[in-house]
Amino acid sequence: MLASRDAITIYALAVFLVYASISIPRFASPVTTGFLLLDVIPVLLIAMPMTLIIITGEIDLSVASIAGLTSATMGVLWAGGMDIWLVLAISLLVGVVCGIFNGFLIAVLGLPSLAVTIGTLALFRGLALVTIGDNAVANFPKSLTAFFTSKLGATGIPTVMIGVVVVIIFFGVLLHFTPFGRGLFGMGYSKEAAAFVGIKVARSKFWLYVASGAVSALAGIFWTLRYTSARSDNASGLELAVIAAVLLGGVSIFGGKGSIPGVLAGVLLIGSLNYALRLGRVSDVVLITVTGLLLILSVVAPSIGSAIRGWRHTRRAHHNAAQ
């Protein structure tokens, strides 16, 4: 357990935070907490359902496009003069509908999720463009946009983190402490064997995609209100960032393995690295390179480790045999 991949990421995060606090001026301050968390919230949110989906051996590449479509919808509805709460509800519903669409194609029709969500990645982003075109809507209610950047007193923690934490706990408990979660791990390794113990493979997948759609919509709403700008290209390209963070958090791309604490550490590791580099005015070039290297290292390191152990073992065996 202690050497598993998610644990390694958690240690890496702890080590990095300590290092950064000591050696990077101004890193250890509530201001950092605030800005850093605001930056990672969209990834953090979407990473939750994504973790569950990847654990079942599937993937969802359309999340960022769903967020974009949500944002576009918000913009158009608000600009059309609708009540803001109704706007939010409908936008959330749009995400849910997108999730249902994905879920229908993947779970009900049994199509491969990688291929389907490449398709819906283009489709949902396209619909965002159709919805809002090249307009941007920015005049959201001040009180609301201010709320989305406000902090909890002097802690520096953004107020919206309360909601985010609820989402994290929800998915964490769902995955690790419920029969549903047990089923997901089973499915991840073998859909057939899972079906034989009565796990409703298709239905579970369907609900995961719906959840993914809903949470992506939340991320889209957060994005729109935090940046006070509803545009069709909001959050574009975020899917790869989310997947990178989830994989860094120790989730196996083949399914079956992974944990919410690990993913949390993965997201925060990339986020804090990112922020630390920005504080040090180190170019983003370094950031993407480091992100890539971390990702490679996180999967290669364990296999190098086991190769070395195996090699030692055989050498010892041969040695003993020789005597």
Add this chain to the structure above:
Amino acid sequence: MNSALESRKSPNKQPSSRGWTAAAPVLRLRELPVFIALSVLVIVTYLINPLFLSAQGVKDLLLNATIVMILAVGQTLLIITRNIDLSVGSILGLVAFGTGSIFAAMPDIPIIAVFVIGMAFGVVLGAVNGILVTVAKVPALVITLGTLYVFRGLNNAWAGGKQYFAGDRPDAFGALSVDTFLGFPIITLVAVVVVIAVALYMSGTRPGRDLYAIGSDPDAATAFGIKVSKRVLLAFLANGALAGLAGVLYASRFNSVGATTGTGMELTVIAAAVVGGVAIFGGSGSVTGAALGALLLTTITSSLTAVRVDKFWQQAIVGILILAAIIIDRVASLRTAKKLRISEARNV
């Protein structure tokens, strides 16, 4: 031909079996729906806007498809072996910028040498992916997502704000993507040769068939004695070489090469393969299909513009097209499975 076999079968089983045998090539021709879609698209567009098939129009269509086509062929090699390369866009970018740099440093270098260097560079980058995947035995999706970032970072670090423009390169090099031979742009001919060569390799040679076996069940392939790591590594090298070739051609066709060249190309390339009927989990599909998929995807963009469909709809339509391709594929394979069940069932 296989009369020995058929005489063995019980009489009531023979007809349906024979039916399946005869239907097999047609049913398994996964390229067919793509081909039909492409034809319909071109014809309808032509009827609405005859300019679409003018000499220049055709040339543009082919040129647009060329680079994605070459990349899709390489990607298909990998997808068939149950691997994937998300870093192709970054490789293309690095090679394209490299091409610009070579011409800037040595304006008189023979063009063929540039192609060789570009492809060799691609092979080196492909080798990084391939070695990590095969030696460390880790999933290609994770590794190449990593190298997608790393290669892009290197490209940014190397290029910075520097860009090389068409004017920095010899005219003869740029002319490759302008001049035509029998109405075909020269670089498109290069792509067609690549497609044919790889298609023959995949369907007609033992190593090519091994790639299908590996993708169909990697463990079985190991147990059977197929040199899985070697073949997969070779597929990565080939994909690198093709991405390198695409990079050089990119530099020939487009105006500028710099830090961001090729960004975001990976999903288009994978989409082309998927549209062309390549199964995302390996084992089936063909490079011809992928090439047609690439042609279809790039043509649809041009065609929507040519018939003046609102540009905001274009991306959505591309998405619908991808989904349609997957669904058609699924329906076809379900029909095959059902046929098999019926043909093999006793008279129940």
Add this chain to the structure above:
Amino acid sequence: MQQTDSSGPRRGEPALTLIHAAKAFGPVVALADGTIEILPGEIHALVGENGAGKSTLVKILAGLHRPDSGDFRVAGETVQFRSVGDSKEAGISVIYQEPTLFPDLTVAENIFIGRQPKGRFGLISRSAMVQEAGRLFERLGVPIDPTRIAEGLSIADQQIIEIAKAISLDAKVLVMDEPTAALSGVEVDRLFAVARSLREKGTGILFISHRFEEVFELCDRITVMRDGRYIATHQTADVSVEKIVREMVGRDIGALFPKTDAEIGGVVLDVEQLSRAGVFKNISFQVRAGEIVALAGLVGAGRTEVARAVFGIDPYDAGAITFEGRRLKARDPQAAITAGMGFVPEDRRKQGLVLELSVARNVTLTLRNKLTTAGLINGAAERRAAKDWSERLHVKAGSLEHPVSTLSGGNQQKVVLAKWLAIEPRLLIIDEPTRGIDVGTKSEVHRLISELAGRGIAILMISSELPEVLGMADRVLVMREGQIRAELNRADANPESIMHAATSSAGGTP
């Protein structure tokens, strides 16, 4: 090409010898002393309990595993295989315990992969390949279409293709790891005929099976293994089953089919006129509490399909299933489980177990909905249940936290049984309960089944082993071509009556 004279078995220099080979996987010593000698032109049996290390030895011969130590000679020369390719080159051809086909490739290509016949321009000739495959199947006497893809083939057909693949290699040594486990009488006979003709040609054959009739019928010599160690080699003619069993187990074992009479109660499962186009038709039967009903028939008769439909894995077109008086929902295994039904499937690696998951998690997977408090899983209760049930079934595992894939076949089967017994079912469907299981475990499984019946649990057992059917069942339903052709009481069931119903009349297996 084989150059040997065809004048019967030739005893000379061993085709292959392996001496004192050892192989460990981390802390698990799979093979401590693997020793075997195969002569050209002999059929050599390798027997041992589940987990004795037979398959590990096979994988060493195949070049799939590299031994940690030991001496390995082929035709007198010491060899060190780095890959399966090396072993093939040395003339060793292997059929693994688990079929390893490529589902997306055609049957013909599966047989010839890596050595496809070439035609024009040095490219592969498909027609030649299909013809060759056709000839092979003719020799084995099975009607499989070489041009269909391997996806969706039954285990039996897969095993036959493996056999065709292996014999087509014209190898000097043919290794078969439980090739008959999934086959029924007719196919086994054909396989034996082929094996004997290969023996005539001077091929050395290593044959692994848990069925002693087969071993004694076919093999010239028998090597026994226990706990990863070589025990002894005998000439078949000089040895008895009892002696072999004693050597295998290291102790005496009880009766094989310890059927005890149980009190038969009310109807638990009632299947009426169940049909599925192209698979089975008008299936009606009942299973009562405490009764063991066997579904017998040849491989491919559709027994598994009926069981899958009853349990809700597959859909059905017509008919009804009633469980304890209540209509059971179609296509819903969870409903079947909740109603009190358990299902031990025939393919334990793919269907019975989540191989990469730990033993404990596998055992409690069926209990996941029960071990909760307020919707959340109770970790302590989960661990307790896992420990309790694996102990009750004597599962041998290094740790309950190890992936179940590291257990031997027999122990894996016990885990499958454990997870279903854990739900305390009122009806248990068991598909091929002892496929690939050694004698010791087999009698344990049989005792267990009859004990369950004794406790009033209804049992629906599918088995291709006639002695098992005859020994265990209160009632036998015989299926042929998707229909129930006979229903025999324990008194009326005998090998003749069952085989007659399973094969008789037109259209039967040739």
Add this chain to the structure above:
Amino acid sequence: GSGNPAGGDSAAGGDATITFIPKQLNNPYTDVVLGGGKKGATEAGFTSSNVVGPLEASASSQVSFINAETQAGTKVIVIAANDPDAVCTALGEARTAGAKIVAFDSDTNPDCRDVFISQVVAKDVALIQTKLISEQIGGSGEIAILSATANATNQNEWIKFMEDELASNPDYKDIKLVAKVYGDDNDTKSFQEAQGLMQAHPNLKGIISPTTVGIAATARYLSTSAYKGKVALTGLGLPNEMRPFVKDGTVKEFALWDPAQLGYVAAFAGEALKAGKITGAAGDTFTAGELGERKVQDGGLVIVGPPTVFNTANIDKYDF
């Protein structure tokens, strides 16, 4: 926000720092602008000047850079906004922490910055392009616009002036604007958009591309196609990029200001704001080094200089 996000660091005093946040790093036009900015920063007396920014020009990508600068206690932030509103909250926090905000190249929402350094008068840029295209197509025919991203503040403003001008000026009554397309400042996309324009509009006589990436990509397409010499092209381009196309006749004339001056003036404006010499109110004046005195106009606007028209005759005199 509540409180003072910069914590105690704003008291560090003395260190006069300026940070430039362009739309996107590693863009040739941006590099020229930033070259001028660095020069200006040194001359204006900043002890350190930095350039930070995203690798991709998306709306929200600049925000976390602003945040980091806020926390670092930077005195002057010079920004070319990818989206006028998305950066506003972050800039607001930076101002609370004591930073002065200079927008350049592409404006933010006017509430969020102190001054905006504009290349030229927006209307002038628009008019010169309509004039050039009209000359090149002989005053009549269909034209199209190939712009950068659909949300680019500056481009959209120019396009609006162009449309107004085409509609109102009787000289242009025979010119018809048939399409507006967006190449997203991406070479490949712009290239294909140019291609699409030709097919969708067979009678197209000319294209205006008010963005350096777009005009170069379009020129490349035209010079390699049958449309070379038949379809006119003008807009805003970098002389170094456009030189071959001017020489081979694909492009007759195009325009641009000196991008380096933009950065240069922005640095001095930042210094003036920091020192309290100006507040950004109309009528304020400051000295921009060798470029002399500049005046802040209505809306906090500072104009750098008139655009230059490039053609075969003069293009070799410029190197940027």
